Amino acid sequence: MAGSGNNAGQQTFAQKFASRKVQRYLVIVTFMFVPLLLLLVFTYVPFAKMVQFSFYDMKYIGARHFVGLKNYVDVFKRSDIFGSLFVSVYYMGGAVLQLALALFFATMMVFKVKGESIFKATMFFPYLVCGIAVGFIFKFFYARGYVLDTILTMFGMDPDNIPLWLQDQKINNFSLVATSVWRYTGQNMVLFLGAMMSVDTDLYEAASLDGANKWHQFRYIIMPSIKSIIVLNLVLSISGSLSAFEPPYVITNGNMGTGTYFVIMNRLAHENQRVGLACAMAIVLLVIIIICTVAQKLFFKYAFNDGTEDESKAAVKRKKLEAKKKGGA
Amino acid sequence: MKNKKLLSLGLAVSMVFTMTGCGSNGDGGDSGSSKNTEVPTIDKIKLGEDYKDLKADITILTDRTDIVDTTYKGYAEKFKETYPNINVTYEAITDYAESVTLRLTNGDWGDICFIPDSVEKSEFSNYFIPFGDHSVLNNTYNFVTEKTYDGKVYGIPNGGTAGGVAYNKKVWKEAGITELPKTPDEFIKDLQLINDKTDAIPLYTNFSAGWTMGAWNDYVGIASNGDPDYKNNKLLHQKDPFTKNEENSGPYAVFYTLYEAVKQKLVEEDPASSDWESSKKRINDGEIATMVLGSWCVNQFKDAGKHPEDIGYMPFPITIGDKQAAASGGQYAYAINNKASADNQIAAMVYVKWLLEESPIFDDEGSIPALKGKELPESLSEFDGVELLSDNAPAEGEESLFDDIRNTAEVLSGDYPVTEVLEAALYGKKSLDDLMKEWNQKWTSAQESYSVEITG
Numbered sequence: 172m173a174g175s176g177n178n179a180g181q182q183t184f185a186q187k188f189a190s191r192k193v194q195r196y197l198v199i200v201t202f203m204f205v206p207l208l209l210l211l212v213f214t215y216v217p218f219a220k221m222v223q224f225s226f227y228d229m230k231y232i233g234a235r236h237f238v239g240l241k242n243y244v245d246v247f248k249r250s251d252i253f254g255s256l257f258v259s260v261y262y263m264g265g266a267v268l269q270l271a272l273a274l275f276f277a278t279m280m281v282f283k284v285k286g287e288s289i290f291k292a293t294m295f296f297p298y299l300v301c302g303i304a305v306g307f308i309f310k311f312f313y314a315r316g317y318v319l320d321t322i323l324t325m326f327g328m329d330p331d332n333i334p335l336w337l338q339d340q341k342i343n344n345f346s347l348v349a350t351s352v353w354r355y356t357g358q359n360m361v362l363f364l365g366a367m368m369s370v371d372t373d374l375y376e377a378a379s380l381d382g383a384n385k386w387h388q389f390r391y392i393i394m395p396s397i398k399s400i401i402v403l404n405l406v407l408s409i410s411g412s413l414s415a416f417e418p419p420y421v422i423t424n425g426n427m428g429t430g431t432y433f434v435i436m437n438r439l440a441h442e443n444q445r446v447g448l449a450c451a452m453a454i455v456l457l458v459i460i461i462i463c464t465v466a467q468k469l470f471f472k473y474a475f476n477d478g479t480e481d482e483s484k485a486a487v488k489r490k491k492l493e494a495k496k497k498g499g500a
Numbered sequence: 501m502k503n504k505k506l507l508s509l510g511l512a513v514s515m516v517f518t519m520t521g522c523g524s525n526g527d528g529g530d531s532g533s534s535k536n537t538e539v540p541t542i543d544k545i546k547l548g549e550d551y552k553d554l555k556a557d558i559t560i561l562t563d564r565t566d567i568v569d570t571t572y573k574g575y576a577e578k579f580k581e582t583y584p585n586i587n588v589t590y591e592a593i594t595d596y597a598e599s600v601t602l603r604l605t606n607g608d609w610g611d612i613c614f615i616p617d618s619v620e621k622s623e624f625s626n627y628f629i630p631f632g633d634h635s636v637l638n639n640t641y642n643f644v645t646e647k648t649y650d651g652k653v654y655g656i657p658n659g660g661t662a663g664g665v666a667y668n669k670k671v672w673k674e675a676g677i678t679e680l681p682k683t684p685d686e687f688i689k690d691l692q693l694i695n696d697k698t699d700a701i702p703l704y705t706n707f708s709a710g711w712t713m714g715a716w717n718d719y720v721g722i723a724s725n726g727d728p729d730y731k732n733n734k735l736l737h738q739k740d741p742f743t744k745n746e747e748n749s750g751p752y753a754v755f756y757t758l759y760e761a762v763k764q765k766l767v768e769e770d771p772a773s774s775d776w777e778s779s780k781k782r783i784n785d786g787e788i789a790t791m792v793l794g795s796w797c798v799n800q801f802k803d804a805g806k807h808p809e810d811i812g813y814m815p816f817p818i819t820i821g822d823k824q825a826a827a828s829g830g831q832y833a834y835a836i837n838n839k840a841s842a843d844n845q846i847a848a849m850v851y852v853k854w855l856l857e858e859s860p861i862f863d864d865e866g867s868i869p870a871l872k873g874k875e876l877p878e879s880l881s882e883f884d885g886v887e888l889l890s891d892n893a894p895a896e897g898e899e900s901l902f903d904d905i906r907n908t909a910e911v912l913s914g915d916y917p918v919t920e921v922l923e924a925a926l927y928g929k930k931s932l933d934d935l936m937k938e939w940n941q942k943w944t945s946a947q948e949s950y951s952v953e954i955t956g
Contacts, residue, residue, distance in 0.1 A: 338770050
């Protein structure tokens with residue numbers, strides 16, 4: 172490019188090779204090669220294989236038969252598979268509650284409370300415990316006559332009135348969702364808190380001088396500043412709740428009507444060796460997650476508007492109008 | 501600058517070479533100084549005489565994480581007394597069936613493993629070497645039929661189990677039961693007696709462990725109808741196998757037993773929070789009266805507490821005609837890697853033979869010996885007068901058909917279908933007859949998809 176343009180047109184290969192442009196590409200390619208290779212080998216190739224498998228009737232080993240779209244038809248026709256998506260609704264409800272709680276606690280901590288770091292650490296701690304261990308903790312927590320039952324009887328509840336937390340189909344999904352809320356609230360809170368820290372504290376002072384109470388400060392200062400983090404967390408929790416796996420798998424093994432989509436997928440793939448069907452399920456789930464994510468993005472763009480965008484839009488409109496006027500004059 | 505370039509060039513070259521090194525590893529196994537190229541069949545080996553100068557290090561994969569460093573290590577050491585040049589290393593794998601299925605596909609997994617259930621018979625020759633011809637080995641060893649394909653035996657079980665019911669003798673006696681039940685209804689009546697007269701849980705389902713529910717599938721074979729041809733040859737071709745019959749035998753009776761026990765609340769109060777590990781001690785202590793599991797569990801129950809003498813084992817309560825029958829089947833079967841070097845294959849063959857014929861493994865595990873003519877373990881003494889049968893081999897060309905059909909039908913495969921029975925009874929939403937009708941439909945449509953001939 173700039174450094175070697177003296178006798179353009181007659182460059183030897185060596186000169187070309189030494190030129191800055193080529194060298195720059197070389198450096199870029201060399202540095203990108205390893206990560207791209209890893210990405211390709213461990214993400215895209217397996218994914219392409221999965222798409223391919225979803226059109227076959229196959230086991231892990233043994234012959235494969237091409238069956239076209241039959242697996243996809245089965246995903247939508249079988250009540251156990253499609254019904255399991257409704258179990259995810261519980262987890263979505265849990266996700267919303269979890270974000271609200273996290274936002275609440277994070278806001279409390281932004282306004283200087285006593286023992287802030289202890290609270291923060293205690294709330295964040297569950298996230299550090301591995302999901303399988305959390306499952307086992309709660310398996311015993313909910314078991315008949317164990318932790319939860321004991322606590323409730325201590326507070327004077329009649330043991331005969333305590334429901335079977337994991338067996339009663341009216342409440343067992345709530346029990347499971349509660350474990351995942353318990354686990355992730357702290358992590359969401361820390362994320363929110365991190366974003367809130369970047370808000371200039373002078374703004375709170377200025378706002379309170381103008382007579383804004385804490386709610387106003389939250390609504391008009393904090394919320395707009397951390398909007399992108401809220402959206403991100405919501406997207407992550409909704410897609411996470413569609414793919415909820417650990418609590419039902421460890422605690423109830425997906426029985427008693429608690430089987431989420433992933434648990435059913437795991438069962439079909441590993442117990443019945445219906446790999447093709449499980450791959451089709453995975454792809455259907457991917458599509459559902461994409462749809463959910465896009466829908467949320469759109470929702471936040473149009474429905475959950477903090478007003479600032481209107482201003483800037485209005486400003487753009489005004490400028491355009493002015494330009495028109497000038498042009499017209 | 502130049503040095504750096506050289507360095508990087510060198511690095512790149514060495515990386516390329518290490519990669520080619522990986523590539524050639526697969527078939528480099530027998531490039532050593534091996535003299536033996538011919539691997540003998542297991543019946544040709546004379547223990548303590550042949551191959552005493554063979555030098556080899558062999559690795560054996562096992563699922564028994566609990567005894568790998570004690571009992572199994574002891575076998576390896578004892579074996580070394582006869583064969584000082586063969587080193588045996590045990591590798592315990594926690595999530596055995598799944599991890600080994602994956603590891604089998606690349607040949608580099610060791611020398612001996614237990615064949616995971618997911619490997620189909622037609623695949624055996626891709627991973628394992630044959631121990632010999634079925635017609636020869638069947639005279640010497642029990643249970644070889646299960647892992648035979650095309651007349652060759654690819655796996656020999658490390659012992660067998662009988663299908664029955666584990667119970668606490670003391671509790672059953674306290675309830676006033678003097679004679680063991682012979683039909684599902686008698687069994688339920690006895691459970692009711694236990695419920696009324698003792699504090700024990702009559703039948704512990706171990707629902708939440710999952711595989712303990714899958715164990716019920718095992719009684720569909722011989723225990724439910726006394727026919728060794730049933731599971732591999734008749735069930736496949738049967739129209740609506742889950743229909744009720746007058747005698748109350750057959751597959752229906754197996755699930756009837758579970759359904760009724762749950763429906764009449766003769767099981768633990770909260771199956772969802774049942775716990776396998778503690779249940780072993782509780783049946784030993786008499787807090788649990790009965791569990792439906794294979795005979796392998798007996799020794800574990802005995803070891804779990806202070807009352808080993810209370811643990812008994814009885815046949816499954818179904819009577820066909822006037823007889824009871826019990827399936828005796830092989831446990832996990834040893835198989836030898838076909839990608840190992842010839843020396844290792846021979847050493848592995850010798851070790852397997854030694855385990856089957858000279859090690860105390862059958863006494864240690866309370867299992868039916870794989871070598872024919874050895875005595876039954878004491879724990880199975882109540883099977884007097886009960887026919888102990890093993891499933892006959894499937895017809896030629898239908899070796900993997902039973903697996904195909906039950907996997908496609910998603911009935912009799914894995915734990916989930918049995919949990920369906922328990923849930924139906926627990927919530928009272930579905931009658932057993934309706935559920936069995938569904939299973940019949942699933943079975944029929946799976947039969948259709950493999951175009952199986954329906955004969956009876």
